[in-house]
Amino acid sequence: MNILIMGMGYVGVTTGLVFAELGWQVTGLDTDTIKIQALSEGKLSFYEPGLDQLLKKHIATGKINFISSSEKGIRENNIIFICVGTPSDKDGSADLQAVRGAAQSIGTYMNDYKIITVKSTVPIDTNRKLVEWVKESQVYPHPFDVVSNPEFLREGSALFDSLNPDRIIIGSDNEQAANVIQSLYDSIKAPIFVTKPRTAELIKYASNAFLATKISYVNELARLCESLEVNVTDVTKGMGMDQRIGPHFLKAGIGYGGSCFPKDSMALLYTAKEQQVELSILEQVVAVNNSQSSHFLNIWEQKLGGFRGKTIAILGISFKPNTDDLREAPALSIIQQLQYKKVNLRVHDPIAKLPEALRSDTTQQFETLAITLQQCDAVILCSEWKVYREADWQQLRALMKDYYIFDGRNTLVGKEMTKLGYAYYGIGNR
Ligand SMILES: NC(=O)c1ccc[n+]([C@@H]2O[C@H](COP(=O)([O-])OP(=O)(O)OC[C@H]3O[C@@H](n4cnc5c(N)ncnc54)[C@H](O)[C@@H]3O)[C@@H](O)[C@H]2O)c1
Numbered sequence: 001m002n003i004l005i006m007g008m009g010y011v012g013v014t015t016g017l018v019f020a021e022l023g024w025q026v027t028g029l030d031t032d033t034i035k036i037q038a039l040s041e042g043k044l045s046f047y048e049p050g051l052d053q054l055l056k057k058h059i060a061t062g063k064i065n066f067i068s069s070s071e072k073g074i075r076e077n078n079i080i081f082i083c084v085g086t087p088s089d090k091d092g093s094a095d096l097q098a099v100r101g102a103a104q105s106i107g108t109y110m111n112d113y114k115i116i117t118v119k120s121t122v123p124i125d126t127n128r129k130l131v132e133w134v135k136e137s138q139v140y141p142h143p144f145d146v147v148s149n150p151e152f153l154r155e156g157s158a159l160f161d162s163l164n165p166d167r168i169i170i171g172s173d174n175e176q177a178a179n180v181i182q183s184l185y186d187s188i189k190a191p192i193f194v195t196k197p198r199t200a201e202l203i204k205y206a207s208n209a210f211l212a213t214k215i216s217y218v219n220e221l222a223r224l225c226e227s228l229e230v231n232v233t234d235v236t237k238g239m240g241m242d243q244r245i246g247p248h249f250l251k252a253g254i255g256y257g258g259s260c261f262p263k264d265s266m267a268l269l270y271t272a273k274e275q276q277v278e279l280s281i282l283e284q285v286v287a288v289n290n291s292q293s294s295h296f297l298n299i300w301e302q303k304l305g306g307f308r309g310k311t312i313a314i315l316g317i318s319f320k321p322n323t324d325d326l327r328e329a330p331a332l333s334i335i336q337q338l339q340y341k342k343v344n345l346r347v348h349d350p351i352a353k354l355p356e357a358l359r360s361d362t363t364q365q366f367e368t369l370a371i372t373l374q375q376c377d378a379v380i381l382c383s384e385w386k387v388y389r390e391a392d393w394q395q396l397r398a399l400m401k402d403y404y405i406f407d408g409r410n411t412l413v414g415k416e417m418t419k420l421g422y423a424y425y426g427i428g429n430r
């Protein structure tokens with residue numbers, strides 16, 4: 001079986017390399033010729049631990065190749081995975097233009113039976129619409145089946161998550177097609193749930209929205225902890241010991257970001273609105289997330305005696321560690337809020353680059369932590385890169401003008417920082 005992956009973003013590249021690792025013959029297709037050229041030379045357009053080695057390995061084994069011709073890719077492969085982007089439209093709904101474009105290419109160029117598998121996160125009934133989009137574009141009515149196979153990987157641990165998934169969800173109305181897709185994962189040990197396409201589509205959104213709910217719940221709880229002077233990390237530690245609750249996704253912080261939770265929560269709310277069903281909990285989840293960074297900035301502003309004219313180091317701008325992805329990163333919103341307050345900003349991230357639009361004479365990015373912290377009044381830690389946890393904060397203190405640390409991810413040990421002479425404030429973690 002030959003596999004074509006349409007869309008060489010995080011999901012497409014990871015999926016392609018994982019299938020190559022499992023022994024399948026894979027072709028990666030993208031309409032972006034620059035991406036394809038780079039991938040063919042063993043270069044990724046994003047940072048993700050472990051993927052670059054696997055890419056080089058499977059270019060060498062010949063298990064993966066990259067092309068930009070949809071016609072060639074679709075003709076030469078009988079299993080097609082759609083991994084194109086589904087960003088938020090202005091009204092919050094998922095923009096399905098790329099999925100529709102991929103379906104139309106498949107319809108136009110298919111030359112025999114194909115199994116079309118949707119890995120992109122798509123709203124309920126997209127798999128059904130896809131059948132129409134392919135049929136509309138078909139020159140000859142070749143048969144095909146559509147399978148939903150949503151992806152659950154996390155950025156920063158994409159490879160591990162794909163090789164060790166908690167579950168594999170397959171949605172299809174055709175048992176044989178579902179069996180074929182299931183067989184691709186034979187060497188992965190994970191429970192497989194085969195269900196209807198609409199259910200598979202909803203499982204993806206419901207899972208992301210639930211994880212976002214856990215985060216907003218603890219983030220709101222952290223506001224109460226802040227006020228009560230109780231440590232939220234200890235509270236969630238105690239909560240997580242209950243197996244019914246579990247310890248995961250209970251980390252309070254400046255809010256969730258990334259390419260998935262914000263857009264997928266909005267898309268699910270849009271679906272609910274279309275159905276005239278109120279998802280009031282999810283509405284609050286989004287509202288809490290939208291106000292979390294400003295809630296804590298207000299508190300920190302008071303601690304510092306005002307932001308205006310101060311020099312502040314922003315550490316970690318990606319939406320989470322081990323990725324260079326800046327999509328919906330809370331750090332970017334914090335930078336904008338502080339720019340408005342006329343703060344001098346010195347930015348650091350081990351990998352991610354500050355977008356040109358946010359740079360100015362008073363907002364600059366520096367290469368090292370030591371240079372970044374020079375003459376700063378305060379530090380705001382926005383993503384918990386290991387390098388910040390392991391930094392020599394005693395030495396770094398000597399470089400600063402004043403000694404405030406606002407830890408937006410509760411990454412550092414407050415007591416130790418206080419011992420070193422810092423005024424340390426986290427998120428609800430007195
Ligand atoms: N990023 C994640 O961590 C993650 C995890 C799980 C699910 N998802 C979902 O997977 C999908 C892809 O996400 P991503 O972050 O990899 O997207 P991305 O935006 O990084 O990449 C999408 C790629 O598709 C390409 N493309 C667009 N139209 C094409 C076409 N007709 N043929 C071939 N290529 C085409 C684009 O050029 C781009 O390179 C989204 O629906 C997302 O919600 C993402």
Ligand SMILES: O=c1ccn([C@@H]2O[C@H](COP(=O)(O)OP(=O)(O)O[C@H]3O[C@H](CO)[C@@H](O)[C@H](O)[C@H]3O)[C@@H](O)[C@H]2O)c(=O)[nH]1
Binds near residue numbers: 250254255258264319
């Ligand atoms: O306890 C926690 C856990 C996460 N976060 C934040 O939540 C965001 C998302 O983190 P994470 O879920 O680890 O990364 P993503 O790569 O966005 O992965 C999510 O989104 C993907 C795309 O749909 C799904 O495939 C994954 O299962 C889902 O975890 C980040 O800003 C984190 O800082 C917290 O604030 N507290």
